[in-house]
Amino acid sequence: MAENATGNVAGNVAGDVTGNVTGNVTGNISDLISSLNAPVVINTVVTLILAYLITRLLTFALIRFSERAGKYRITVKMLIPLLKFTVYGVAFFYILKSIIALTSIQLVAFSGVLGAAVGFGLKDLLAEVVGGLIITLDKPYQVGDKVKIGEYYGEVQDIGLRATRLVTPDDSLVSAPNQIVLNNSVANANAGAPEMMVVVDLFIDAASDAEKALEILREAIVTSRYVYITDKRPITMLLKDYPFYRRVRAKGYVFDLRYEFNFESDVTRRAWEAFKKAGIEPPRAGLVDVDRAS
Amino acid sequence: MDRFNEQKDRIQQVLTDFQDGRRSNVAIVSEPFYGDGILLDQIEEMVYPRSIRLKASGLADGWPPETDKSIVIVQDLHHLYLRRIGGFEKINRFLDGISTSSDLFIITCNSFSWKYLDRVCNIKRLFPVVLELPSLTSSQIRDLLLSEYREDELNFEVAETPPGEKPCPVRLSKKEVLIKPLGKRFYRPSLEIQVRDVRDILPCIGKKVEMSSPRDLVFEKLARMSGGNPGVVEVLWRGAMEYPNVRADMLKEDSSGVDLDYDHSFILSIILSMGIIRRDGLAQIAGPVDEALYVLKDRGLITRDGDSCSIRMESFKKVVDHLKRNRLVS
Structure with a gap:
């Protein structure tokens, strides 16, 4: 008897609570949907458009300013993703708080709906936004950096909510989803500094004067119009022997990563001109295995 | 006025050490137009007749001719290199020569080249004493320029508003006040407000408020425009001078940047x-x-x-x- 009575009471209470909560949530979702009238929708759209225009304006202004900021170019550009996330965050908060005017119960209901939507369809999108936030806060790279993401290498032009856009050396615009940083390694060539290291490899015949070749290559590096030398950014010269040929390698910094290939080309061209005058020969055809030598 | 006293004292110490058998080669490093030749003239007088003075551009193979002089003064060392492959032969020969010579070397070098050469050739290792000639402050510029004139010989005119521009209706200036019992003059700040139209204020927004006497204003402007380089100061000064008047408005500060590829x-x-x-x-x-x-x-x-x-x-x-x-x- 006592057991039956307890069971009945428990069943009634559980049934009432479940019924009440389900009823409240259903009611709140209905309220929420019914509150989405034309003015609310228009206000929401206007807010999002404003947020978009503000981010575009800020991005435009900061990029213009950064190009005049000389060595502080990348520092200024760092602000762009941060401002974007802030503006969209404020806009989103404003929509929920002021336009839709959610109560705390509606917010719970909205979270449930959002959770289900994320679980089913928006999982990837959310991962990309989270990836974008991580990029903004953790800074594995910044706008203006030269990075290798997956198979693509280039200068980061923009870190958006969903994807990072890179300009590759052949001027292709690549959009890499932000979530890629969550489960892939990213190589950053300059880590926020305007200068970056460039490695120049030249292969010479084993019989040529390697000492002279090193001297010429060093002078080609230090006299290049693109070089950047400081105590912390020195020039390094290396020589390596391979069967039948030698590799002379110079590691130096280009003053602005945008001139990476100009620097490499300038050094290579002038070094080879001087090699020829000094009687330094390239290896005979077919001997160099570039993949192995690098 | 001798603006090189500090440097000459240091050189004197180096010469004394050299006589005692300790050699410290000296590099005098300055911006172009600084006038380091004046200091070199004075050093030459200090070391006469033990020295020989040469121009780096005249050293055909990068090394001075053999002499019996124990102090070698080389002017404009930066002319011993060219920034190209093979352009360091002369300067390398010179640096190698210094390291094996027992003579005392005193050289002058362009400060921009010096920094470059230090990174490329580690030139500082052979010059333990580096005298970097400093930029002049506005008061040093004043002392330098006015040393050639009598007190009150010059009249400083400040027409702060360029022709065609309306003067700012709100101005902060210095007024000279004479305290007769003490016989001393000092400056007190004075705010002048002559607003007839609110629109007159608009062009003044963002402009730096100058609060200097006419004389100070000229030298502050000279210091800003020259970066403290005495050679540049002289040229600007001549441009502002209509003897006995010195006109600040003739010193036109160019705020536009350089747009070059x-x-x-x-x-x-x-x-x-x-x-x-x-x-x-x-x-x-x-x-x-x-x-x-x-x-x-x-x-x-x-x-x-x-x-x-x-x-x-x-x-x-x-x-x-x-x-x-x-x-x-x-």
Whole structure:
């Protein structure tokens, strides 16, 4: 008897609570949907458009300013993703708080709906936004950096909510989803500094004067119009022997990563001109295995 | 006024040490147009007759001729190198020679070249004493320039408003006050407000408030425009002088930046680092340069004297600021 009575009471209470909560949530979702009238929708759209225009304006202004900021170019550009996330965050908060005017119960209901939507369809999108936030806060790279993401290498032009856009050396615009940083390694060539290291490899015949070749290559590096030398950014010269040929390698910094290939080309061209005058020969055809030598 | 007292004291100490058998070669490093030749003249008098003075551009193989002099003064050491492959032969020979010689070497060098050479050739290791000639402050500029004139010989005029512009209706200035019992003068701040139309205030928003006497204003302007370089100061001073009047409005501060592409900026940096360079020397460094030289001259950044080029003195600070901002010089 006592057991039956307890069971009945428990069943009634559980049934009432479940019924009440389900009823409240259903009611709140209905309220929420019914509150989405034309003015609310228009206000929401206007807010999002404003947020978009503000981010575009800020991005435009900061990029213009950064190009005049000389060595502080990348520092200024760092602000762009941060401002974007802030503006969209404020806009989103404003929509929920002021336009839709959610109560705390509606917010719970909205979270449930959002959770289900994320679980089913928006999982990837959310991962990309989270990836974008991580990029903004953790800074594995910044706008203006030269990075290798997956198979693509280039200068980061923009870190958006969903994807990072890179300009590759052949001027292709690549959009890499932000979530890629969550489960892939990213190589950053300059880590926020305007200068970056460039490695120049030249292969010479084993019989040529390697000492002279090193001297010429060093002078080609230090006299290049693109070089950047400081105590912390020195020039390094290396020589390596391979069967039948030698590799002379110079590691130096280009003053602005945008001139990476100009620097490499300038050094290579002038070094080879001087090699020829000094009687330094390239290896005979077919001997160099570039993949192995690098 | 002798502005090199500190440097001469240091040189005297080096000479004393040299007599005692301790050799410390001296590098005197300064910006182009600084006037380091004046200091070198004074040093030469200090060490006469034990010294020989040579110009680096005259050292055909990079090393002075053998003499019995124990002190070697080499002027403009930066003319011993060219920034190209094979362009360091002379300076390397000179540095090798120093390291094996027992003579005392006193050299002068362009400060921009010095920093470059230090990174490329580690030149500082052979010059334990480096005297970097400092930029002058406005009060040092005043003392330097007025040392040639009697007290009250010059009349400083300040027409702060350029012709065609309305004067600012709100001004903060200094008024000279004489305290007769003490016989001393001092300046008190004075706020002048003459607002007839609110629109007159608009052009003044954002302008720096000057609160200096006419005389101080001239020297502060000279210091700003010259970057404290005495040679540049002299040129600007001559431009502002209509004896016995000195007109501050003749010192026109150019706030516009330098808009050049990278290759032209590089050539400008070479001209700055060499002080003066011939066209063929530039061509050896940077390839064809005629178009670049035309652009640089057209923009008022360089002057050409026959085949030689140098930075236009009035644009000196603007050029240095531009090249430093772009990290072409440091």
